[in-house]
Amino acid sequence: MNPERSFRESWWVGAVLIILGVVFLLQNLGIQWVNWWALFLIGFGIYELVRAWSFQKATGSWGGRAFGALLSGVVWLVLGLIFIFNLSLGKWWPLLLIVMGAVYLLRPPGWRTRPPA
Numbered sequence: 001m002n003p004e005r006s007f008r009e010s011w012w013v014g015a016v017l018i019i020l021g022v023v024f025l026l027q028n029l030g031i032q033w034v035n036w037w038a039l040f041l042i043g044f045g046i047y048e049l050v051r052a053w054s055f056q057k058a059t060g061s062w063g064g065r066a067f068g069a070l071l072s073g074v075v076w077l078v079l080g081l082i083f084i085f086n087l088s089l090g091k092w093w094p095l096l097l098i099v100m101g102a103v104y105l106l107r108p109p110g111w112r113t114r115p116p117a
Helices: 003-028 038-059 065-084 094-105
Strands: none
Touching: 003 038, 038 065, 065 094
């Protein structure tokens, strides 16, 4: 078994358990959070951003999988924040287009190039 992969898997499980514990503790203390489930969207967005960074470190470029994970992470993060702050998705969905467009425009030159085989 790859020790690095084992660490990543245990980190993810640990983070989910901590988030659930905090949410349930806040509910027990009388603090109600309507859209607490959106934390999973935010968590998945952060996970995708970490994946994008690791792909970029491994390949040396933001092409292919790194850019896809970056875009995916940003979209999930924005969706989670829209729900956490109880904003109307019907009103704020253009924000997703704006963020995706900004990520696409800010990508580095040569992002589609693959490293030499």
